[in-house]
Amino acid sequence: MLLRAVGRQMSAALRQKTAIRSIALSRMALGGGHHHHEPQPVYIPKPGSLDWSLFGSPVKSKHEFEPYKPEVGAFIGAAVFIGLTIAAVVFKTDTFKKDKHHGHHEKKHAPKEEEAHHEVEEKHVEPESAPVEEPVKVEEPVKEEEATPSTSDAAQEAPAPVADEPAAAPAPSTSTEQEQKTPEPEEPAPSTSSSEEKTTAEPASSEETKEEKSPNLHCEYVIIGSGTAAYYASLAIRAKHAEAKVLLIGDETELPYNRPPLSKELWWYGDDSAVEKLDYTSLSGKKRDIFYEVDGFFVTPEDLPKAVHGGVSLLKGQKAVKICAEDKKVVLEDGTTVGYDKVLIATGVRPKKEKVFEEASDEAKEKITYYHYPADFKRVESGLSNKSIQKITIIGSGVLASELAYSIRRKYENVEIHQVFEEKHVAQDILPAHLAKKSTEAIEKSGVQVKAEKQVKGVRKCCKNVVLQLSDGTELRSDLIVVATGEEPNSEIIEASGLKANKELGGVQADKFLKVANNVWAAGAIASFEDVVLGTRRISSWEHAQISGRLAGENMATAGKAEKAFWYQPSFFTKFAPHMHINAVGQCDSTLETVSVYAEPDPETPLEKAVVFYKSKEDGSVVGVLLINVFGPSLDVARRIIDDKKKVEEFKEIAKLFPLYEMPKAPEEPEKEKSA
Template sequence: MLLRAVGRQMTSVIRQQTAVRSITMTRVALGGGGHHHDPQPVYIPKPGSLDWTLCGYSHAKSAHPHEPHKTDVGSLVGAVVFIGLTLAAVFFKTDTFKKDDGHHHGHSAKHSAQQEEVHHEEPEEKHVEPEVDPRKPEEVLAVREAPAAVEEPVPTTSKQEQEEKADKEAAETKKAESEETSVEPQGTTSKQEPEGTSATEEPVPSTSKTTVEPTPSEPKQENSSLHCEYVIIGSGTAAYYASLAIRAKQAEAKVLMIGEESELPYNRPPLSKELWWYGDETAASKLDYTSLSGKKRDIFYEVEGFFVSPEDIRKAPHGGVSLIRGKKAIKICVDDKKVILEDGTTIGYDKVLIATGVRPKKEKVFDEASEEAKEKITYFHYKIFFFLFCLFQPKDFKRVERGLADKSIQKLAIVGNGLLASELAYSIKRKYGENVEVHQVYEQKYPAEDILPTHLAQKSFEAIKNSGVNVRAEQKIEGVRKCCKNVVLKLSDGTELRSDMVIVATGEEPNSEIIEASGLKTSEKEGGVLADKYFKVAENVWAAGAIATFNDNILGSRRISSWENAQVSGRLAGENMATAGKTEKAFWYQPSFFTKFAPHLHINAVGQCDSTLETVTVYAEPDGENPLEKAVVFYKSKENGNVVGVLLVNVFGPSLDVARRIIDDQKKVEEFKEIAKLFPLYEPPKVEEETKEKSP
């Protein structure tokens, strides 16, 4: 057997050498080996000219110059060394030479004697005599050389120690049998151990109903131990941009956002604008649209894979941003640096940011509706023929869009005169035209009259009406009832308005419950949490977005509810959190907002735009070639007459930056027509004809 194994090994070596020589000859024939001269003729050995025996002597060197060199003494020495090493490995690493009959039987007799000594303690254990292995000798050798087949020697113990061990094993076996017996009546099928199995084997884990399962309180206990360096309450625009600013200042920072909504952080304005204007039939499901530049965009800031799971954020080697969705934070323990969620979960923090934003304002008339009508009223969700309160959310848009697309909604009533209500009325009518009947109902005289001066508010009224919307101005809703599949609104003039759905967008209010529960100060006038010009609320506590009432060095105390303010304040608050105690930046950038009520009515504004302030409007002269009516509205401060706000009607380009500069200068303006020249109200004079006349 040994000689056969060695012979096979030598045959393998000889074949390898033959292959190497064959490759060498082939390279020479093809001009290889790095030589560039003409190939030399190949030496072809004659039959029987090569002697490959182990003990063969070297042949005389052939006269042919290209005959391969054949070793003589080196081959013999190498073969002898290889055989010696092989025999040594077999002798020391295996027991092949010890497996003679006498030794084997002696070992068996010794093993049997040891078993007889403990026979009275383990009567069920049987000793099986080894059988002759029917496998081939080389297979047996291979198995014995494998590490798994090497048996560790059994330690020699005294008879007393063996008896104590046997007693212990018998007790464990009895205990395991009693446990199996107690489980079997509950429907668990126990399997008998195969014959010859030792009683010391560990019992197989049971899969019965008695298996201990984690209780619901265990995940809560695990979550309660969560701790993150930066915790942000909210998952909107301000929260998202704050997380980016923190990570920009500290590359390995760990940020945890807690969002009450189930959606990923998203951009809200397209829900009432771009998704209606530029979205196709897939907008309701994908929430995307094609912008004017031709690029495909969606409303979400990041994909799911951007966020690290809350359980892994502490172990993230390079930090990251984590998101908890569908959870509401109800209290901040400033002294203990903890945030308490509605389900009792506690999250520790080093620094915390409040970015809870605003919610739709509730109307008393809907709270006092009948129980039948209340079952069909919801503030955030849309169901066919139900009510929908705005601020708009992705799920709201999806359900409204699908209802309009399948024509189950053919009559729509929008309650409110603000920017959001007017945008929705125009956007929905723009997309569906004659397929939907849109009514806009509000108590005021004109749309957005709290922002626009009277003459512009009147123009907005006409523009919305001309776009096909039925405007029901100066009408108060006095009653709500459900009739068949319709919702009936009783108006103050005695008429009734039937609709398939009602969207209520009458205003907003800050989500300030957590502020009051945490003992933080709120603004009596604005309603948000009080913060300084650095957006700091208290020790290790900051605020950003529409929830923050902060100190503006130019315009005083303000609370701004716009997308750009959420972005700017979120970035600034996040940067100040990351650099607290080193360098902090005060608020300095005046955010703007944009809206559109009609095809030819684009409105941009910056600063404090309040219709109760004195205003000065500069119009451009009518231009027959350009249908857009252009105007710039300046809002004057009540205290000193300085310009505190600028509103642009169909004026574009760098106009917003110019308006910010005028506000920052804090100068009293006397000649508004001169300042208006800074804006592109007028087209430059045409000089083409004069050039042609002067040319020869």
Template sequence: MSIYSLRGLNVRFCRQAYILAHVRAGVVPMPGRTKLRLSLSITPLRSSHNNLYQMTGGSKCGVKNAELLQAKDCNISKRKNVTSDKKPCDGEGAGGSGSKKGAPSGGSIMGDDEATRKTRMLLALLAALGLGGLLLWLLTRRKQKVADSTECGTTAAIASTVPATSAELPKHVPYLLIGGGTAGFSAFRAIKSNDPRAKVLMITNESRKPYMRPPLSKELWYSAEKGEVTKDYRFKQWTGAERSLFFEPEEFFVDPTKLMETVNGGIAVAQGFTVKKIDPAKHIVTLADGYEITYDECLIATGCAPKSLDVFAQATPGVKEKVMVYRSPDDFERLKRYADEKKSITIVGNGFTGSELACSLANYAKDKKVKIYQIFPESGNMSKVLPTYLSNWTTAKVESMGVCVMPETSIKNAQRDEAALKLVLNNGKSLLTDVVVVCVGCEPNTSIALTSGLEVDKSLGGFVVNAELEARRNLFVAGDASCFYDPLLGRRRVEHHDHSVVSGRLAGENMVGKKKAYNHQSMFWSDLGPEVGYEGIGLVDASLRTVGVFALPTSNPEPRTDNLTETAVMEGGGSGSTVTVNPETPDVKCDPKDADEYGRGVIFYMKDDKIVGILLWNLFNRIGLARTIINQNKKYDDLNEVAKLFEIHA
């Protein structure tokens, strides 16, 4: 039985007792005596979607229910005032309206003194019952808040460290990696392949061994649909191959306390520790607790942290408990619980993570009757990457999958009751939701730059590095946190898996003395459900001029590739390759604005009449060719001829 049912029963019992007391006692108002009044507030039973705090005080004459706010099939309804029938202020029971004029005052069964005494006793009983009900409600409310905080709170329990204390870590290591993500682990593999007995210590503030992030918003949801998540987060790729989210199993890693004693070396992961300072001159890393570790070679691979919104950052603790970001396996499990419990989920953001997650959740929850909303201030999904016509088409595609997409919408305010959030939107409408997932990008983790004397790019963020990915001598940076110079496209900072793999590998090779320059054109990929996938390389920016060529829809979709392997990200198209156009290739001229369906195609992103970026729409196994075309850095007279090379009609 819910707390609202208990409250309702308690109120009804009190009222019935009061009425019965009047009937049996026959209380007759005495001359000059104030009428007995009992004002009771009856709280109606309501579902979790309608549990909102009343923002205004209650009236003495009648009780107003909370304003019900709903969002049905993407038609967000305006606020509706739903009020219960007014109750009379003087809610007297039977016989409580007084005797008729002229009625004898001695008409009651009991005398006035006895009736007054019993009435007072009854009022005392009612007060005790009311107080008991209030205490029960407060206790239950507290337990519910504690449960909510445990389920989706921002104040999670502090994770234990491995090893138990920093004093158990080595005082000196040949190779030190700061950060436990893709770039750091890729660097370890490069170090170990060049130095078979290398002893590598990785320091991470996370509680897990290194894992991949891309499947968290894509493949993992499609595998989870058929069962519970396994301990190692196994999932099936689009190719059908099965793998774990983790790069290596637990037994692959060395105990941090025994790293320096290991004859054949290996990698040890110090979990739950944070670096607060690096001394590049003395080769000393200082942890948050003051413990110092010296190194020969060091890599900063701290990645980036998800951003939030001011409206939530400044919200009350109750609101923050229902707001989350999406970055880790813990976030995946938390969001999966909400979907399994048939909670409504609102995603804020139209970028890679927000759009992928909206489609993945819609597919996962299609039989669970879970409502998925997506809110963003831009005009369409992926609007910063895709040209306008394709962004609009993609938005309609996402909607067709069951997502309630609300473009050109932002959140002005957020309020909370025990079960739901009320989001006040900029269009004057409001939305009730159980949880909000903020996916508005991330910012590089460069907090140690100030204490370590390292340069951070003012416009792009990230540690500034040279061509060899060095920030200082023997101190390298790779992955999302690095800001490097691209000879073709200028200074850049890239937040993609491919860049983390390749930059981490090159930094690892340079840590063993290879002295290689980073000139890789990194790629990215994204999936919007089972039917839409695309890959991009170079400067894929919707603000640039674009030329798109699309094929007619086909019943045989292009088979997808596995972009999570290290070999996949390096395949094809080195800077020395050349591309020549074959004039005998079938014509592919097409105006993308006239296309009814964007099945497969290629989009060229132009700057100074040169191709600086290429996006392959539902085309796979061609990223090497795209990389070669960009690296040629030349002007083409007819881009339709270049599009023929990608065999979009094959």
């Protein structure tokens, strides 16, 4: 009996060591675990820390770094220990063989309460109750435990929450179902992560499926949206609250990404891989893509509650439809509810739909693209690259339509490009009349056929093309129609939640701290907020999404302690032609009075430099600054002028703060004075 007990202990120890070693080897082979589950280092005993001798400690060498010289007793002790171990294992195996039928008989007639009490122990005994003709199955318990930890980290961590759910689900199941599952414990062990999920999902009852659809999750920080504002808000929350758990809920299937390259950098610096990878080579020579993070950065929603040090999780392809402020929960489109402590609305904007294109036939709609998402870039770029698109028409006069027309012309010189809009000039909503006219002329010089003051009256499909009927009676045939006539906020959740909306500017109304209601904030293009300098505003630009997202996230993490008001004036950049770089900051509205200051023409460069000041209607102070081919720290100078809120009398003097003019060179001294 003593040797039998020793054998059981030794066998259990060997299994545990083998399992630990398998986990360590698998994690080392895969480069470690996830970022929030670092693998424990394998313990390596120092020389001399283990005494294997039965007759005394080993004799240490005089030299500090020379290996020890153990006595003969150490080898004898080791041999005796190994012999006892082998004998115990052999004896244990023989004993199990003899007690097979006896153990099976006891288990068959044991009461149900005892079976439930010793459930774990019986799982290890039952695989050994196979027929005697297959003695190999005696070692299956060891093989089973070796196979489980040897899977990848994804198989260990990802199915973990799925494994927890069946633990609660089998409670209402009958004992007959348990008896049918227990005789085959070795089947799910060697399966991969994907097969484990399928195996676990198959026996799920209808009640389990219903619970999975409405799990009633809870997270302390919930962000509705997965764009730029949402991403930077999560970073700010984690910076202020290191162990915070943040859940992003986005209706897009993509990871959070940077939108401006879809109409600029991907066309300018992208190569053949841009369509698939959405990457480009920056001016610094480094390869970049539009995504802020890789998929491994985000913790799965199932693992987020168990993350010891918190993390950021992303729920893709799910649309939030309502916020229940009283119950502190968010309702998703499929009925799932997510509880929160604090919530941020960052739903952003979507492309504005045009009636004439919505009323077109289904065949014609196949040739129409509302340009806004990565899929839109892939469709246009792939069609141009494989030459299935030879004629393309862009509808709109705004910044997006104009820079898209220039970007496509820059990359594909042989493609016929038309830009159709109702206005007189491009970007005339932000540019003064003379600059809007110059921008239109610059686009035409680049090779784009501009059709200004033309309205689309009808759309029809003809052969492989789509035909536009214009207001002047002419028809325009194209292979693809790209609509970029504007944006509108995703504000359905605002109305459904009963939150205050801004009827004039759109979006949800927030205060200077970007707070909407108790424990509710807003950021990005969805927020109409109180600017302490320029009043109530709603801004749709990349830099504003970043800045407002950071501020909202910081205020969420420090609510009631040190909230900050919105103070930073965001800017935007665009390019309509090779020699027209536009940077703007503040309130740039062409309906305001403007003052433009031009630099003297330089024969050495075709760049025309200018600074445009936008004056307030109330007091005449500068509320916006637009820069044409002016770089350096000029945007910071413009922000300071706006923040000061001072009236400007001499705009030529204030224009000297910008690098419009080169500094005058110091007069050279006469040669006689130099020699003296």
